[in-house]
Amino acid sequence: MLGKLIKYEMKSQGFMYAGIYIVVMILSIVTFGAYKINTAMGGNPVFSTIYRFAVAGAVIALIVMFIITLVMSILRYRNNLLKDEGYLMHTLPVSAASLHFSKMIASIIWFAADFIVLMLSIGFITGDLKYSWIKKLKMFMSAETDGTATGMVISGITGTVVAITVLYIIISIISALSTFYVCLDLGSLSYSSKGIMAFVWYIILYFVGQILSLIGLVILCIIMYGGNFMEVMQMPQSDAATIDFVKGTFIMAGIISVILIIVYNFISIYILDRKLNLE
């Protein structure tokens, strides 16, 4: 049943996303054209300005694309599970977990599609359809101890760090979705002003997240430096130890996010299953 729920979720938004992706790609291709003309004209100020405007337009379109995906993820959850459409969804013979995760998975798929469009768009915007920057990134990642070969100032950023960063971005997206969903669910428990209560819960959970991050940072300092905070503060920027610390903060932040994701999803499913309160 989860598969069917995801199918309908994707289908219901397919046309909208197709439209967004087409607009983004058209703007990217126009930018590519402006880049080619500008290059052919040898940096003519008029064409150079047109190219800059085209780049700005394409970049704005990309930012809007991600914002729409986030906003739609939240609205779909609220409208489909906690408003009128919930009268249909919650009478389907499926578990509350399936309903919840169908929204989550569909949103993650749309974010993944956004990233694919982003990658394609970067190729057009930069006029680099061979994606030579990927080759450079690979070289950079293989330079385990010296990133300066690819022009990077900070040495020691290795493939592992890049992988951790990418993983952290994925976890952050899931964490953001889980936070928004649990706030909507907690807000729905109120008998009036559900939207306001959801917002209040967001503020509360934001502070909870910040406090946990701070605790995590302190634990990390204790583990890595035996609680010597001055050493962390005085660390030179180019020092490889800084990279280790950054790596450590990413891992610690990731662990905290994963714990919060588990807790928030558990609360969401519990509310949908045991405390459902449709108006």
Add this chain to the structure above:
Amino acid sequence: MDVLVECKGLKKSYGKIPVIKELDLSLERGRIIGILGPNGSGKTTLIKILAGILNKNDGEVTISGKSIGIETKKIVSYLPERTYFSPNMRVKDTINFFEDFYEDFRRDRAEQMLESLNISKNSKIKQLSKGTREKVQLVLVMSREAEVYLLDEPMGGVDPAARDYILKTILTNYNENASVIITTHLISDVEKVLDDVVFIKNGEIVFHKDVDVIREEKNMSIDSLFREVFAC
């Protein structure tokens, strides 16, 4: 007596306001039952609890011997008092949706009813009038071979001619193993099809009787009795 729906000591409150108070109710299979009561009596709350979209505070609720959950949702067909389809869906999408999720859904029955109501399958939900949307929902709900049909104000937004069609639809689409539970304010329209009535006030059962027995004992229509019992 073949009990299909059973509530024992059911309690539900919204915050500190009690809506259903220690309600005990047994509904038999093969009956059309009207849950009748004034505004705020707890009718819709009871229906929502049976449909599984509202959680009780206390007590026991079973349908066909099963607690409310996925298994009961397989055998309960629920028509709420509001439109629950996404406005961008087409009528044919709603048919596909029901077919995908409910094993007991009969597509041919739905298509036949929509045709007789002159509702195009290609129409978008947002293009339909409120009354037509309600008809589409009723068609889909009654196209399931469910054991319990929960109809919350099924005739609230439709014209008198359509009300007759709805009653005919209800009568022709349920079977002797199923029960239809209807809440409505339009008692005079619906009483001719009812087998039992449950009068409910302030979250408590006032009485639960066979319609024929009421007519025999009181010598009055259900509509007149309702006006007498709930006179302001």
